Amino acid sequence: MSGLPSTPEARALTDDALASLHLAHGDATSAKDFLALADAIVLNPVNQLALPDRLGPPVAISPDRDGVGIDAENAPRVHEYLGEMARANAADPRLWVYLAFVTYRDYMEERWPLGAVGTWENRVIDRWLLPRVTRGSLIRHGIARLWWIAHLTHQPQASPGLAESDPHGYTREALRTEDRVLGIFDREVGAMPDVVKAVLDHVARGDGRDSEGHIRGLMKELTLMHGYRDIGVLDADEIRFVIEDASATADVDVGLPSHEQDVNGS
Amino acid sequence: MANRGSFPHPVVDDSDDVASTFEVINIAYEPTQEDIEIRLTVRTDDSDLAQLIATGAARHSLRWTCTATISTDEVSPELTGRTGDGWILTTSIDQQRVRGNVDADVRVIATESIAKLRWTNQHAEYGGASFRVWPGDLIADGGSFRIAADKLYDPLNPPIGSCFKFHRDAKLRKGIRVNLLADHVVVSLTSATFDGLVRAGDRPELQIATVVLPALMETISFIKDNHADDDSEGLDGRDWYVAIRAMVEEIGGFDQSPLLLAQRILENPIDRVLTSLDLDGDDE
Numbered sequence A: 001m002s003g004l005p006s007t008p009e010a011r012a013l014t015d016d017a018l019a020s021l022h023l024a025h026g027d028a029t030s031a032k033d034f035l036a037l038a039d040a041i042v043l044n045p046v047n048q049l050a051l052p053d054r055l056g057p058p059v060a061i062s063p064d065r066d067g068v069g070i071d072a073e074n075a076p077r078v079h080e081y082l083g084e085m086a087r088a089n090a091a092d093p094r095l096w097v098y099l100a101f102v103t104y105r106d107y108m109e110e111r112w113p114l115g116a117v118g119t120w121e122n123r124v125i126d127r128w129l130l131p132r133v134t135r136g137s138l139i140r141h142g143i144a145r146l147w148w149i150a151h152l153t154h155q156p157q158a159s160p161g162l163a164e165s166d167p168h169g170y171t172r173e174a175l176r177t178e179d180r181v182l183g184i185f186d187r188e189v190g191a192m193p194d195v196v197k198a199v200l201d202h203v204a205r206g207d208g209r210d211s212e213g214h215i216r217g218l219m220k221e222l223t224l225m226h227g228y229r230d231i232g233v234l235d236a237d238e239i240r241f242v243i244e245d246a247s248a249t250a251d252v253d254v255g256l257p258s259h260e261q262d263v264n265g266s
Numbered sequence B: 001m002a003n004r005g006s007f008p009h010p011v012v013d014d015s016d017d018v019a020s021t022f023e024v025i026n027i028a029y030e031p032t033q034e035d036i037e038i039r040l041t042v043r044t045d046d047s048d049l050a051q052l053i054a055t056g057a058a059r060h061s062l063r064w065t066c067t068a069t070i071s072t073d074e075v076s077p078e079l080t081g082r083t084g085d086g087w088i089l090t091t092s093i094d095q096q097r098v099r100g101n102v103d104a105d106v107r108v109i110a111t112e113s114i115a116k117l118r119w120t121n122q123h124a125e126y127g128g129a130s131f132r133v134w135p136g137d138l139i140a141d142g143g144s145f146r147i148a149a150d151k152l153y154d155p156l157n158p159p160i161g162s163c164f165k166f167h168r169d170a171k172l173r174k175g176i177r178v179n180l181l182a183d184h185v186v187v188s189l190t191s192a193t194f195d196g197l198v199r200a201g202d203r204p205e206l207q208i209a210t211v212v213l214p215a216l217m218e219t220i221s222f223i224k225d226n227h228a229d230d231d232s233e234g235l236d237g238r239d240w241y242v243a244i245r246a247m248v249e250e251i252g253g254f255d256q257s258p259l260l261l262a263q264r265i266l267e268n269p270i271d272r273v274l275t276s277l278d279l280d281g282d283d284e
Helices: A015-027 A031-042 A074-082 A093-103 A105-111 A120-128 A144-153 A169-174 A178-185 A193-204 A212-226 A236-253 B047-055 B191-202 B204-228 B239-250 B258-265 B269-276
Strands: B022-031 B035-044 B058-066 B071-075 B078-082 B086-094 B100-110 B114-117 B131-133 B138-149 B164-168 B176-179 B185-189
Touching: A015 A031, A015 A093, A015 A120, A031 A093, A031 A120, A074 A144, A074 A169, A093 A105, A093 A120, A144 A169, A144 A178, A144 A193, A169 A178, A169 A193, A178 A193, A178 A212, A193 A212, A193 A236, A212 A236, B022 B138, B035 B100, B035 B138, B047 B058, B047 B100, B047 B138, B058 B086, B058 B138, B164 B191, B164 B204, B176 B204, B185 B191, B185 B204, B191 B204, B204 B239, B204 B258, B204 B269, B239 B258
Parallel strands: B164 B185
Antiparallel strands: B022 B035, B035 B086, B058 B071, B058 B100, B078 B086, B100 B138, B114 B131, B176 B185
16 A cells, blocks of 8 residues: 555646656556556656646545445445536546546555456556546546446436436446446447436346346447437437337347347337 | 448448449538537539438438547538538537547438338349338438547646636726636726737737736735635635646745746746847837
């Protein structure tokens, strides 16, 4: 554990500090060595930038499984702490890398430990650093993924479905498993909030719809469909119909019992 | 479009499904601080397609995707002109939604169900077949282009100039005034002085030395007084305060004179102006 104050408030790193971290990643011969080098960089005030708004220290987050999903509670907490941000600013690696190495360091060392894995270098790239900002890297980064999934699924006003009484109802459903996160959000259609929420409503009905195979097949069908029909322009009812249609096809493709009766309205 | 597979109906594009063309030309885009403004021309020689657009059964569409911000949106570009065989379209993308590369697909999509779509020029292998088309279905595909969403403004490291706004005040008789109650530091100048500031636009160091420097000194003094007064209103919500505070902290903090701090932040504009003047005929 580094000599950090507990839950220091959010800041960002300078571009030079990010570059130095990447060099340290290349130079280090062990995870312990890397974290020592990293601490010397991230804790140096010269390498830090203040955020436009002072946020104060955050509520701590923990990777303890709560029966719903490891991060089902952590994502809302990070989202509430940082608040809504313009997506252009929320794609800034200077912010997320600082949060991973400093503000939420205890969480990161428990949730995405470096010493316990064979290839710590790959885990640093996937979960700690953000060498390239893409959809895939944002939903994999240890802290960015929490805010982004909450942001993409947050429903501030009550609405029928998973957000009837919980503005983060869709967030918690999305974070039930890591496979589900990747299956839904690492696709272009995963960037369409109305489609994502309709998919999660469908999945929440259970009865096999929540299996990873079904979700994977469904998202694949939606992606193929989006190639010839822009499903983002459809209204809520049309999206639901499309999902039921795709669901039936997906089950056939992955060899699952069909949900074809849903297409016929039952 | 990404992951484009085969279409369930023939589409006017660069394939031979329909012996017609649908092209996107003269693509231009201009980033501003707020938006990326896009202008393009699409043209076609297919009369069926033109008719569908004219009747409203189909419309122009642009879908942009930015993977770095996990964002995508579909827009119906504004028609700003016509050519002999095409349409001049404009649209814009909010800079706050994108970062890095943005991919844009240009197409025509159905706005309503079309029970029997049959292209006059469809490939002979389709024979006389007609196709059911649903709302949102692509019926023409112009391909895609890429935009680099360069940022003119970094909120974590904003330029000092972004903190100030200059106001031409017809009621002001002389001198300049600084208002620190707004989201920007508002510097009011007399009409004549404001006009002179504008005319000095090709001498930015002169503008900085004569107006920005004293305004920044006044701002730093205000911040110091605010910090010293426990009862005063917090300034944390104001962008200019956050930016200037960060700059001052970077050069050692507020325990220095406003004159010294302002000169350091602005890189000694007085020195730069006076040492660059050509007194034999420069500054008319």
